[in-house]
Amino acid sequence: MSAALLVRALRDPASVTTLDATGWNGLIAAARAERLIGTLAFRLAEIAVPPAVQPILADARTDAAREARQALWEADRAVQALRPLDVRVILLKGTAYAAAGLRAGQGRFIGDLDILVPRDRLSAVEQALIAAGWEWVKKDAYDDAYYRQWMHELPPMIHRTRDRMIDVHHTILPLTARPKPDAAALIADAEPIADGLYMLSAEDRVCHAAAHMLADGDLQGGLRNLWDIYGLLAECDPSLLDQRAAHHGLRAHVQQARRLALALYGDGARLTLWDHLVRARLLARDGWGRETRKALVFAFFLRSHWLRMPPLMLARHLWTKWRKGHRPT
Amino acid sequence: MNHALTLRIGPATFRIGAAWPQPIAQLQRLYAAYPDVTGQVADFTVRLQPTSMVRRWVRPSIFITGDHGLADAAPMSLSHGLLAAEMGMNLQMALGWRRHLLLHASSVEKDGCVLVMTGESGSGKSTLAALLGERGWRFMGDEFALLDLDSGAILPFPRLVSLKNRAIDVVADTVGQAHMGPLLAATAKGDIRHMVPRADAVARMGEGAMPALLLFPRFGHAPDIRPVGQGEIFMRLTQASTNYVALGEPAFVALTRFVRDVPARAIDFPTGEDAIAMVERLWEERA
DSSP: OHHHHHHHHHHOGGGGGGOOHHHHHHHHHHHHHTTOHHHHHHHTTTSOOOTTTHHHHHHHHHHHHHHHHHHHHHHHHHHHHHGGGTOOEEEOHHHHHHHHTOGGGTTOOOOSEEEEOOGGGHHHHHHHHHHTTEEESOOOHHHHHHHHHHOSBOOOEEETTTOOEEEEESSSSOTTSSOOOOHHHHHHTOEEEETTEEEOOHHHHHHHHHHHHHSSSOOTTHHHHHHHHHHHHTTSOHHHHHHHHHHHTOHHHHHHHHHHHHHHHSSOOOOOHHHHHHHHHHTOBOTTSOBOOHHHHHHHHHHHHHHHSOHHHHHHHHHHHHHTTOOOO | OOEEEEEEETTEEEEEEESSHHHHHHHHHHTTTSOOOTTSOOSEEEEEEESSSGGGTSSOEEEEEESSOOTTOOOEEGGGHHHHHHHHHHHHHHHHOOSSEEEEEEEEEETTEEEEEEOOTTSSHHHHHHHHHTTTOEEEESSEEEEOTTTOOEEOOOOOEEEETHHHHHHHHHHOGGGBOOOEEEETTEEEEEEOOOHHHHHTTTOOBEEEEEEEEEESSOOEEEEOOHHHHHHHHHHTOSSHHHHOHHHHHHHHHHHHHSOEEEEEESSHHHHHHHHHHHHHHOO
16 A cells, blocks of 8 residues: 555655665655655655655655745735735645745645635625635536535635635634634634734644544545644644644544544554544555545545535535536546 | 556656556557666656446546546547557646656757757647658657756657648658557547657657757648747747746746747648758758
């Protein structure tokens, strides 16, 4: 299993010195598929690797540097667009880690710009972004209504000329999820980074990453989320984190995230049966970069819908999507 | 994957895996003269996998993917498996290559200088490069010309030449059937046949040279030669590059130098013979 190889290389960079060409091919394919190739390249910066591997890792580092530059420019543009509103722009996930120079940001792939703003300022933020050149991606009225009624963010927008997406959050989990994080507290305790940019507090960063990984979604990209968590844990106070997670209703999620992070990337941890299942899902990737364990992956896909919606609502949603021609892949 | 092959083309190494034996067997035959890189670390992984579990056996259908892929890539019939493999390699280069500026162009070399030809599919750039490769020029590539960011040299990427429709017979008559792949009838781009580049093109595939002339060929028009302004050249080359934006400032610097230093012409031609005569004349006059 090459996902396991990837995890081992991130945990113990020196372990790659024993790899043969097949091992390297599997490691690189898995790292690319999990969008951890940049992170891996940074982890292996001090390790002697075969000559054929050096340019692959150097390319990944260059790509990561460009990702970070673009992400910071996008954040700068959003702050500029929202300046007249006097709203704190709180960066979430990758862009925040890159802006603050956190360990989790090193080499990290950064997709969209994610920001958090108070829910009562959402429509003003939306108008300001549209005036500054962002436009809707989803043209579908059902999707648009779904986001606005049930999600923790506005429907995604994309910038007309720069072609980059922004997700405007008002909290960190869908409104239909069972845990109800305290969005006002997240915003009140945010920390300044620089130039009008803010990020969540160290403890809230872990709560958000754990909620995103374990209380929402189907664990696609879970190895990367867990790597984030592993790095973020080192920056916070364990007892404060415990209190904070309990306050947000995320205690079990944060504890599970910590166990998994230590088991995969750290010195190990005792895992529960449920942890083992999540771990098996996280490692479902072979030496060609293909997803394996299809039944397990599909089960987590079903679970992601279950987490987001009560049964009746889920049935209605799937029926609507099916009629529109969507099929699970 | 069950069937696999590692290939080196120019500076890039590809590990190609397929769920079926046929595409790999065809690649093995046509790339037989290329360096043996079995068991080496590859720059890219290409996967030719079934579009669904059923489609592995029933009316086999290929989904082309790999390290880099497009979620909405059109499925292909197994009878077009060779084309799928070539497209899979192109996809990796187009989306993932960072060591040179990629220009969607063909290129040939003579006397240590490179002629670069760029244009859309159907412009005749592949056919021209293939024909020139049979007439004293060294074939360097029909799909991507790799511009070195530091030296400004063009590096070869001499994969199989992909010939379409009417070009197939023109070239097959010149090079002989032994150097041709199977006819892939009725693909999305019409009929396609691949041609194996000559031995010198493969033997010297690590060897670049400085560009000396840039042409914008256009097949199917009355003969004409036009100058092209540097601003237009620059814009057309940025559009002809898949990694210009990703490479950032070094790509801007390298492309600016290329446009400033390399003379360029647009040429229209009704037949391959006309085109070759025009190219040879412009080559003589380039200084």
